[in-house]
Amino acid sequence: MAKKNDKMTLDPAEFAAAVLGGNAQRPDEENKLYIKRQLTLYLEATLLAQDFNNLEETQFDMARSQQREDVLSKIIERRYH
Numbered sequence: 001m002a003k004k005n006d007k008m009t010l011d012p013a014e015f016a017a018a019v020l021g022g023n024a025q026r027p028d029e030e031n032k033l034y035i036k037r038q039l040t041l042y043l044e045a046t047l048l049a050q051d052f053n054n055l056e057e058t059q060f061d062m063a064r065s066q067q068r069e070d071v072l073s074k075i076i077e078r079r080y081h
Helices: 012-021 031-080
Strands: none
Touching: 012 031
């Protein structure tokens, strides 16, 4: 089980390849159209994984920032109260 401070990241290329693996060519689909669809799907999956990683990094930084604020608040509270 992941801890609150553990960040998860996706390998964009691996993620995109996994997405493509589940996207078979339709029986009546021309090869050129299928390749275009695969390429579009690959690029979108790669960008989505990168967006996820950026969001995860931001959330991780915010969690660390919040922890610093909590520690500082406790120090100030004990010192001045």
